[in-house]
Amino acid sequence: MHTLLLQSLFPLLLITSFLSINVELSLSQDDLQHADCSEAINCGGIGNISYPFWGENRAKYCGLPGYEVKCVDNVPMINMSNINYRILKTNPSAPSVTVARQDYWETICPQTYVNTNIDFSLFNYTSGLTNLTFYYGCTSINLPGLNSSFSQPCNTNNDSVTYVTRSPLSDPVTNGFCKHGVNVPVFSTAAVPLEANPTTVQDAVDEGFELGLEIDNVQCKNCVDSGGTCGFNTTTVGFSCFCLDQAYATVCNATAPGAQGMSVLLL
Structure with a gap:
């Protein structure tokens, strides 16, 4: 009798055990996503490199496409149109990021x-x-429409370089x-003194320039305020709020207006 009862209960026990294991795995996955995306990128001591950025110690699902950061010689960098920009600081509340061109870092004589x-x-x-425009290989430092008194040799290309802080008439x-002519944005407060003191041009370039981020910062703030971390769902190709129990489309409350639970898989 007992044997028959155990045999009849055995399939049920297997199903219960299987479901229990799956629930534990699911919760573990959600915990991992939440924890992963809570961490900022660890590179060069620059703080607050987080959503929408990803890379290094932040998984791809922790940021948005295009915002990948790579740590190169302990310097956090983003790449656009094959140009590396080093991240100098971030302002999550704006949101914005201050960057400087790596090829112009500590030199105004780049290879290309x-x-x-x-x-x-x-x-x-x-x-x-302000656009700081560098001109290379000029026949004269007296540029048409604007008199520039600065000139420096560039041994890398056998060219001299001069610059202007205002657009020439032609x-x-x-x-x-x-x-050649190359535009490099700098802060206007750094550009103004250059007309009186050209030797500070490298300082102006190394100070970088600020870029605003094209993201919905309110959406991420609402997620964080609800106890979640911001991320990306590759299935729906949209925002995802990673919470301790699961991922949601907006905030960590499945009953909140507009919130919809959804499954997010590890990449």
Whole structure:
């Protein structure tokens, strides 16, 4: 009798055990996603590199496409149009990030001459910036429409470099006065003193420039305020709020207006 009873209960016990294991695995996965995305990127001591950024110790699902950060020689960098930009600081409340061109870091004589190219689907220029235009291989430092008194040799390309903080009346490259021209944004407060003191040009470039992030910061704030961490759902290709119990579309409360529970798999 007891044997028959045990035999009849055995399938039920297996099912119960299987469900229990799956629940534990699911909770473990949610805990991992929540914990992973709670951590900022650990590189170079620059704080607050978190959502929408991902990379290094932050999984891909912790950020948005295009915002990958790589740690190069202990320097956090993002890449746009094959140009590396080093992250100098972040301002999550704006949200914004201050960056500097790696090829112009501590030098105004880069190996190649490429204009600053920003992906405007990810970033935007904030106010208070000025284009610092570098001209290379000029026949004269007296550029048409603007008298520049600064000139420095660049041994890497056998060219000299001069710069202007205001646009000339005509393009020196088009008119054949210079071989190349490159725009590098800097803070306007750093650009103004350059006309009186050209030797501070490298300091202005190394100070970088600010980029605003093209994200819905309110959406992430609401998620964090509810106890979650912000991330990305590759299945729905949209925002995801990782919570301790599961992932939600908005905040960590499945009964909240507009909140919808959804399953998010580890990548």
